[in-house]
Amino acid sequence: MKELLKQVKQYKKDSILAPVYSALEVVMEVIIPFVMALLIDEGVEKGNMNKIQLYGIIMIVLAMISLFAGMMAGKYAASASSGFACNLREAMYRNIQRFSFSNIDKFSTAGLVTRMTTDVTNVQNAYQMIIRIAVRAPLMLISSMVMCFVVNADMSFIFLGAIVFLAAVLVIIMLRAMKIFNVAFTKYDDLNASVQENISGIRVVKSYVREDYENEKFKKASGNLYNMFKKAESTLAFNNPVMMLVIYACIMAICWFGAKFIVVDKTLQIGELTSLFSYVMGSLMSLMMLSMIFVMITMSVASMRRITEVLREQPDLAEPFAPVELMSNGSIDFDNVHFRYHKTSEEEVLTDINLHIKSGETIGIIGGTGCGKTSLVNLISRLYDVQQGSVKVGGVDVKDYDMKFLRDQVSVVLQKNVLFSGTILDNLRWGNENATEEECIEACKWACADEFIERFPDKYNTVIERGGTNVSGGQKQRICIARALLKKPAVLILDDSTSAVDTATDAKIRAAFQKCIPGTTKIIIAQRVSSVQDADRIVVLDDGRINGVGTHDELVANNEIYRDIYESQTKDGGDFDRPRN
Incomplete structure (x- = not known):
């Protein structure tokens, strides 16, 4: 909670x-029934128009103040909760941007999306x-109870007994619902994962005619979520009938x-009885609202925990403590490198790597699938x-560099190419936000991209x-x-990017590199020997x-x-990942 x-x-x-x-x-709502009782007992019952006018004006003023206070409370509550949710999303997003790949591996993409949408919305509503x-x-509950005892202590015990009974029933209902909600919200990840996977791979789904299979998979994830919420809401459905039973019993x-x-003992007046009705209704409704608050908070506890994990x-x-922001050249040295993705994993991805690359050299890296090429770069x-x-x-040592500086100097074209929404120029300027259009065009010529870009309208x-669809x-x-x-850059890495x-075209791009940089x-990672x-x-x-x-x-x-590899590609065109004899 402190973190949030x-x-x-x-x-x-x-x-x-x-x-x-x-x-x-x-406060205004609690005073109004009290004034209304005076209006009835001292004005209506006694036929005193002056008292009726006086208490009537007071009630109108109190009602106006209550209306204004309610509007302002709603306004500030909406502003605070919306702003809180906005800050939560921004804080999560900023922290995610700081994650290394190993951090990102801990959270699924669907899980992060759920945390920033559904979970934050739950916390916003609860806040x-x-x-x-x-x-x-609770203030209305306590105030109404006090006013009931002020009006008539004997009658108030009826009201007190009703509150104890209703509170006990609501606690039982809430405890049962809490357990279900704690499980239900984890099902959102499965649902979002199904949606994301299907939409991002929609071309594969259609090409293999797997729409029915994907529909069934989504239906299953959606059905699980439906069943959990149906069970929880069915339990909460008892709130209202129990509430109405208690209200009518009290009345x-x-x-x-x-x-x-009033009739026999002459210890209670009609106006006082009317105010008791108001206080009882107000207090019981407050108790009902308190039960819903506890349910909402319970629903959001799991969301709070998931958000806190990211934060x-x-x-x-x-x-590093004193980061280096100067790179003398583009030489690269791997000295006795051992690497695994998870620190607790026994199997190493890279073992005893010793490789020394001179500045300006062109190095090719080749090997079978899963041999560690991408991990190396x-x-x-x-x-x-x-x-x-x-x-x-x-x-x-790369650990001594400022990470932003290092990654500016080491330019990587990843194995999975990603373009973002926007113009081609917008995407190009991810490399250099201050690049002129002429510089962008020149870079595209080197990459042999200008030939198709110029054909676009x-x-x-x-x-x-x-x-980039x-x-x-x-x-x-x-x-x-x-x-x-x-x-x-000082170092350019092409991870199977041609x-x-x-x-x-591949040959033209490599030839351009020799001239332009x-x-x-x-460093060129490739599946083709020709690259x-x-x-x-x-x-x-x-x-x-x-x-x-x-x-x-x-x-x-x-x-x-x-x-x-060479012979499989030049002679019989086979797969170079095939087992060797």
Whole structure:
């Protein structure tokens, strides 16, 4: 709770004013029945028009104050809760942006989306109820009880007994509902995961005609959520019948005993009986609201816990005490590197990696699927930290660099190319937000992207749809390469980022690199031998270890894995990941 309340920030004033106005509203509502009793007993019963006018004006003034206080309480409660929710989402989003890849691996994408939407909304609703209804309801309950004893102590015991009975029943109902709600909200992750997976992969779903299967999977996730909430709401449905039973029982008891006190004992007046009705109804409704508050808070406890998990998550990669912001060159050194994605995992992804790359060199990396190619280059821009050994860029350990500076100097075109909603120019300027249109065009020429961009009606102002669905895989790759070139990096890493372009275009892009960024260290991960055979050196990875390093000719002659890959692609066109004899 403390972690969440830190996000109230600039809405503290609104959070204080909402309960203050709620309290004022309650005070006015409690006084009105008392004045109404005086109006009836001293005005109507005695035929005194002056008293009727006086108490009538007082009631109108009190009602106006109550109305104003209620409006202001609602206004400030809405402002405080909405602002609180906004701050929560921003705080979560900021922290997520600080996460390393290992942190992100702990949370599913669907889980993070649920936390920032459904869970925050639950907390927002609970907060709004706490600062308004949770003040109003108990204050109204206590005030009404006090006023009942002031009016008639004997009659108040009826009211007190009703409250005890109703409270006991509501507690039983709430405890049963709480257990169900705690489980129900975890089902949202399954539902969101199903939606996200289906929509992002809709082309695959349709191409394999798997709509019915996906519909059934979603129906199952939705059905589980429906069953949980149906069970919880069915339990809560008893609230209203029990409430009405108690209210009508109180009315009958008050009418019965009230008539006796008025007619026989002469100890109660008609106006006082009327005010008792008002106080009893107000207090019982307050008790009902309190029960709903507890249910809402219970529903949001799981949400609070899930939000706090994200807010408290500390990035596994910490900035150094005195970060370096100067890179002398693009040399890269792997010294006895051992790496695993999870610290507790026994199996290493990379083992005993020793590799030294000179500044300006072009290095090819090749190997079978899952051999650790992407994991190796992820260490250069410090997307993960090694468990043993060190990775140095420009002679400095990557752990000693300012991470923003390091990643500006190490430009990566990831294996999974991502374009964002906006124009082509907007996407290109992710590489350099200050790049001129001329610089963007030049980078696109180097990446062989200008040839298709120029054919678009709006050219560089063409709007990219969400996820880049209106461009092909090869076009997307070339835009991403151009975006990386705009950073003018010391190290450029292409992680299988020309797999969707033809070999001729691939060759043009590599030739352009030699002209436009000759001093940049270039690391090319590829599945095709043709993409790396002209590199200064080629690294062959196998099962997380370096199996061989050399030129194309040297490896064809001396390395079995590389030779098998080369022959499978040039002779019989097979899959180079096939098992070797």
